[in-house]
Structures are given as C-alpha cells and as structure tokens.
Amino acid sequence: MTSLSIVVPTYQRSDLVGRALDSALAWLSMLSEAELIVVDDASTDGTAEVISARYRAELESGKMTLHRLVKNRGVTGAKNAGAAFASNAWIVFLDSDDRLIPEAALDVWDELRDTAAPVVFFRCTDMASGELIGACPPAAAEGGLRTLLSGWRWGECLPVVRREAALAFPYAEELRGYEGLAYARMVAALGPARVSAVVARRYDAGNHGRETTASRLSRWRRHQHYTETMLSEFFPHLSPRMVVRYALSNLRARFDGLRAAFPTRG
Secondary structure (H helix, E strand, O other), rough: OOEEEEEEEOOOOHHHHHHHHHHHHHOOOOOEEEEEEEOOOOOOOHHHHHHHHHHHHHHHHHOOOEEEOOOOOHHHHHHHHHHHHHOOOOOEEEOOOEEEOOHHHHHHHHHOOOOOOEEEEEEEEOOOOOOOOOOOOOOOOOEEEHHHHHHHOOOOEEEEEEEHHHHHOOOOOHHHOOOOHHHHHHHHHOOEEEEEEEEEEEEEEOOOOOOOOOHHOOOOOOOHHHHHHHHHHHHHOOOOOOOHHHHHHHHHHHHHHHHHHHOOOO
C-alpha cells in the first residue's frame, strides 16, 4: 500500500517556510494516505510560533504535526527525527525553502506504488529560472551504486525514501549535510535506487545565510570527513576519475580548513 509522510525540517527564516508547507498541504489534499510532519530544529527567530499560529486548523485536525527539538541537530538531524516521527511507508524530505509541485502529486504516488527501490529521486526545476536541473532521461532510470557514486548526471533531486531504509541508514548528523552518503549506504545494502522522470519540486539554489570564519572552518572539516568516508567505504565501486576527485577534494578541504583556522593578515 502506498502511504506518504512529508517531512519538512525548519530552523530559521519563518518568511520562507510557509511556501513549503502550503505546497505540502496541496499534496495532502490530493492523496488519500498522507501526513505532514514539521520538525522545528530549535529555531530562535519565532519560526515555530509563526507555524503554530498560521496553521492552527491543520495542527488541530492532525493533518499537520509540529515537533520542536530542544537542541539544534542540523538539517540532517532534523530529517532523522522526522523519519522517526513518520508513520507511513514512504518519506518525502522537503527543505523548508523549496516547494513541491502540486500537479506532480498523483504521478509521484503512482510511481512509488510500482517500485521496489529503497529510494526514488524525483526531478527538480530551478526556482529562479524554471529550468530543469540536470540531464533529462526519457523515462525512469535505475541508479545502482556505481551510478550513484560515479555517474550521477541528474543534478539536484527530491529524495523519497522508504521509511525502513531511512531508519536503517539515517543521515550522518555530524556532517550536517552530505546526504548522498546515506543514499549510497541504502543502495549498497538494499538494491538500486530509481531516478524518475517526474518533475516534483521547485528547488531554491539561493544562499540565504552569511558564513562566518567558524562556520567556514566547520564546513571544511565536515567535507574532509565526508570525502574520507566515501573513499574508505566505497573505494571498489568508484571510477578512477572519482577516486582522484574525492582525493583532491579532501586535500582541498584540508588546505582550506588550515587557511580558515589561520587566516593571513594583510
């Protein structure tokens, strides 16, 4: 049976999250078995209060649930929390600055009903330009481990994950991103992913935050850890080009981390 949980993690920017939630509610209005789970990641700008007031009717009816984390766990931690709160077979992970495309809901529903994949990647358009992101296959394609690691050409996609896969292979919270690691682990253990031709999300590629020296240093350390993990876990499945790419990326992360830690003075 197809059933769907839409998980939206939020932290700041209550002015943006409404469009994501409205798009998720539009999907719920068309699907027979679906729920919307909002995970507030210990926001400090009143986001939870704005959501509670604006969506009071949906919260009271149970159509939407709001869970407030006591401690900030980052976007990957908030998504893991949402997976634990979910009760349906499939989980849509929607970032709070993106939007689901309403007319895609039934096509997504139909595709999930006909696949045994642990994760299905649906296509996205750029919110600013409206253009499709990545290459466009004429129909759904299989994404095995080697494709996922070395031959990905579809760009940013909307992940829809089986709940048991999300619980068995959670996102690495310490990385606060780099979700491809979890998908690689899912595919390695459970079989190929599916890349759908259905366009289901409008993706906001804009940078809404200003990076500090401390956050830049943290990002490079996380990137270093990610590249090391990918090389150690999946080396036999990487093409020579990707081995070199990960190795060079790791060296760059080390260099930029040192440069962020010890900036030169002009």
